[in-house]
Amino acid sequence: MQKIILSLCFIVALSAAASAQSFSLGGKVGANLGKVDGQRFKDGYNFGYVLGAYAELGISKTIAIQPELLFSQTNTTYKDSSDIILSKPGSKVHLNYLNIPVLLNINAGKLLTFQLGPQFSVLMNKDQKLGEEIGDAFKGGDVAAVLGAQLNVGVIKVYGRYNIGLNNISDVTNSDKWKSQALQFGLGIKIL
Template sequence: MKKITLFLAAGLLLLAGQVGAQDLHLGLKAGATLGKIDGQDFKDGFNFGIHAGAFAEIGLGEKWGIQPEVLFNQTKTEVKQDINAGDVLNRATKGHLNYLSIPVLLNFKPAKILTLQAGPQFGILMNKDNSLVQNGKDAFKSGDFAIDLGAQLNLGGFKVYGRYNIGLADTKVSDVTDQSKWTNQQIQIGIGYVIL
């Protein structure tokens, strides 16, 4: 996965070098994350978290562009009270996972004020919450691969966005057992500002 991330970063740098300075913008963003881990061991429903980070907008013509981002992204979850936790989960019912998320979005502007976005997101787990999982090393994978879909309003230098991302079925965050199918889901709402 590190090689894929480095390859994407190198490709974006080469692409950024080929577009004019007027087609490259940098900014900061922050907002709310409504996230959940979908699986038989977890309560259904979204929990409040936060996200914050930086983004770049790389124009590829009048309507198209690429928007790579680096975000701190928090997912909170609750374990069902009535499950038999066994050796996998301890008796604590709440926990959170902090990810360094790297989405690479394809932007399409049907109008100057509106941008539609879609693309892959790779998440690197920064903590393993030992109050939720007894063996933090093995319970969650160190990475998560998801698909993002969303829209953004362009209000001068300000951006207002909403996004939904879902972990892909073949990249589950569970490393515990094949019977526990856990996938990450998030709804993100936030604001950004172009600083350069």
């Protein structure tokens, strides 16, 4: 299923590139304040990072498609559980994702751009365990909705966005649902 979705995203990006009125490439770096929503995890956002690249395909003066390829880290803390034996309470969990957001950019002038779209993520450290009794605790991928804005100052882009996971990322059978959430803040630099 993930291969089909990624293939469709590639086709949409390719067709947008073919009809693009403008094209640019750049790099991104920033902070990823992420958490895993679920009864087994401590509530609150934890600091991680995000690093990657983007392409912007202008369709008109006000609309563009912006596919990205980002490496992001989500950190969380495991809480105590009474029904299954997992890691001891207070254990840190580090999830490294390869994120592929495909964003619709809506320009509200030269300075401000609103962004929204889907994000497809692949868990890079699938072998993340929560103790000896549980094997792989997290599913290999995630789908999220992205909503954000960016300020465009010359070749610099200052952005902020909210990502909310749409599916259950728990691979533990007798578990509550786990969903990802993240606030991302960072800088983009137009290279080409």
